[in-house]
């Protein structure tokens with residue numbers, strides 16, 4: 598089983614990239630206006646595996662000696678299954694570590710005030726903030742759903 602990896606997602610796979618970050622992977626977004634050559638260069642320079650649905654780009658990547666994973670399905674659940682089959686870890690991290698939007702590192706900034714006593718029992722009300730874009734994260738009732746999607750790989 599491959600451990601946590603470093604990836605570079607192409608524009609067609611931004612949604613998949615968000616899910617991979619929830620599994621703890623380091624997934625870069627493509628720089629604004631980057632063309633295929635830029636992506637390949639970046640993958641090589643930063644030692645990242647390029648994730649793409651573009652067969653031509655995948656072939657160019659291989660020819661350039663860059664690591665690449667060709668994703669075939671347009672559907673998120675099938676994409677997760679494909680990566681899982683390729684040995685990519687799909688376990689939800691118990692603590693969020695990376696911003697799902699921008700791949701920034703998250704810092705714990707305290708705990709959330711819960712006024713709603715009827716909220717589901719979840720003692721972990723820690724709050725994290727992205728160092729780069731400022732987005733806040735906490736574990737809520739949606740957490741279990743995320744886990745099921747990542748680890749269930751259902752259709």
Ligand SMILES: [Zn+2]
Pocket residue numbers: 696697698699700701727728729730731732
């Ligand atoms: Zn962020």
